[in-house]
Amino acid sequence: MTFYTDEEGRTLRTAVFGAMVLVSTAEPGALDEESHAGIRAMTAFPPRLREVLGAAPPELPAGSTADVEAGVLRALRRSVDILAAKAPEDAEAFPATVVAVCEEVASADGRVGAAENAVLGRIRATVTAT
Numbered sequence: 001m002t003f004y005t006d007e008e009g010r011t012l013r014t015a016v017f018g019a020m021v022l023v024s025t026a027e028p029g030a031l032d033e034e035s036h037a038g039i040r041a042m043t044a045f046p047p048r049l050r051e052v053l054g055a056a057p058p059e060l061p062a063g064s065t066a067d068v069e070a071g072v073l074r075a076l077r078r079s080v081d082i083l084a085a086k087a088p089e090d091a092e093a094f095p096a097t098v099v100a101v102c103e104e105v106a107s108a109d110g111r112v113g114a115a116e117n118a119v120l121g122r123i124r125a126t127v128t129a130t
Helices: 006-024 031-044 047-053 065-086 088-106 114-128
Strands: none
Touching: 006 031, 006 047, 006 065, 006 088, 006 114, 031 047, 031 088, 047 088, 065 088, 065 114, 088 114
């Protein structure tokens, strides 16, 4: 994983895995199904990004639920910046791929609840803001 620095890799992992966790924990449900759906959906990321995402365990922000969400959204914004600077071809697909992965997580149990939909909206707004 020489293309991204260690800090950039941590930020990308926090962003992607953190977004999936935010959706998965938004409502009580089938965490195992949602987790597996997210991991399967991650194959949609470009190879270099999949490599960095699998290079180490993700680190989620600490604190309250609001603190975790704020940290993940911050990591998503930073990830968009990292990719724009280092891998514009990956940056172009990143927002739609993150949202698609999170939608897979949200719908893994057969329905998307209001709280999951709200989190999806915040994730979508974060990765598409310019």
